Amino acid sequence: METRLNRLTKTDWKDLKDIILFGYGRYGSRVLPYLQKDFNIVAIVDNDVQKQGKIVDGISIVNLKEAQELLHNYKVIVAVQAFFYAEICKQLEEMGLREYDDFIIWSQFFPEWYYKYQKKICVEKTDIVITSFCSLNCESCSAFIPYIKEKKHEKLKDLENSIRLFFERVDRVQDMNLYGGEPFLHPQLCGIIELLGKYRHKIGYLGIITNGTIIPDSQVLHMLKKYHIGVSISDYSASIDYKGKLDRLCKILNENEISTVRTVNMIWFDLGFPRKKMRYGREEAKTHMTSCNTACHDLIDGKIYYCIADRAAQLGGLIPYSKKSYVDLNTIDKDSLESRKEILELCAGNIEGGYLDFCQLCGGFGYDNKDEILAAKQINKNVKDNEDL
Template sequence: MVLTERCTLRCKKCAHACYAADNMLEDMSIEMAYKSADSFFEKVDLINEFVLIGGEPFLYKKLPDIIEYIGKKYRNQINIFSITTNGTITPKRDVLEMCKKYHVLIRISNYSEQIKRLKKQYEVLIKTLEDFGVEYDITPEHGHWMVYGFEYVDNGDNPEQLISIFDNCKTPCREIRGSKLYYCVMARSVADNLHKNVGKDDYLDFDSLSEKDYKRQILEYTYGYSEKGYLDMCKYCHGADARKYIIPVAEQLSL
């Protein structure tokens, strides 16, 4: 669930194109967040990992309320309940208390190799999490990003080529937004943040599923079935070939 497109960093080639998001952009409303959780868990019995992300999710002012709402109602339907953060913000006590209460894992993306000042911030963040007894995981300092090419790729309009790109990609990252399950969270974010104005129909509407057959429909969609056979954003993405285009993590755009 993408709570905000706002971020504390401006990373080149951000997979969500958050560098292009207006910092005055409105976050997801708390009503929409509740609706998203309700729509999802009314139809899904169990999920391995449910993630609150951004942008930077610790910018989201109502984060404690969201954690409590999902934790209280749906924690037994989630194996791993997590928040992915760039670690630039040390969360306040109310967030930490909710994370501890509902066993939320804080996944810290380690960007200290590129942004040296973050080394000290990560030390502060980790000590705070440990003091509160909140679980966390931090990625290795050395790493790389794949470039998806959203800003410059144009794969044309040939359906067969776009279907091939989609089939080879197999992205595991879905997004629930209201009653809409988007197959690719990056495709939805990038389409909005870069104003591509595509992919408006590239989702499964949970509210329109048949009462009798919804589990089959969700499973088929999750495994990549759709009448079109691809996403509109596949036209603007390297797909699985992104692994051929490697850059250091979190290189910053100049202000």
């Protein structure tokens, strides 16, 4: 298979020192500290008028017009999710800039530049699945929780093994979340956080993704604070009646000085599976996977899976196992850069044949999925699970 770390071909990328960051949303604000470690940030550009004129760490946020001259003098790193990149590409190209010569999306820059010029393995995002138990039962759950028969909490010793294997082979991960299911249900959550704490210096943003139905106890709150772990709350109160509990959770997190992001009015792409399976042909599946372009990879059982939905369907026993879905970290030589590069290729979507088997059945997260739905519609409410709401 050809490499996907092949965009930075111009030699002037090598001695990069000064750059412009394009995008200062939730994503860009997580990327900035990384860039500041190694580069001088000349300016931040953002299309949002609310952000323009602000100063972040001494760096001005400016609009496109104000940055026009600078943009022609410095390389531009675009820190937005792939979904929004096409629009920014268009804006920059209209100004005469060329993708990969003058600007590049962070998700390509981060693994490729550090591999080529610093001999490091840097992964944009890998999450850790810790449980398949959940307090909700969402019909269109992308982890297919309602359809998994044998639910389980991941064992501490298995997680320890996966985490060790990962950090022996990966130099930095920019974004890492614990999730499930509902991670606050895991009885050994403090132990899991302690395991990650050992590697905290290698992790940029470390977070936990919750549906907000569980209030963590004081020990968990202490651990979240100790290791600077952020909490991302998916607020499903538009579909489920639990706003009071969400407010209480936010208040407690705030009192404990734990960084919290609460996302409301969420719209999901309905993957369809397993209720209604797509039937993409082989060639179509390649384009379909490219349009999906998922950035969410999972660490579990000593393996990194390219796609969370594919992993959940396989490990949940809903589809057959497929070896091309993951890299087994046990087979990666931790002392060989070339061997470790396999991790970067997987995360870049360099999959044998150009698609995952599951892409043929799955609606995906890309622009070709027109099935947008209100998040968290519940099915077969399990009174026992939900009585706590």
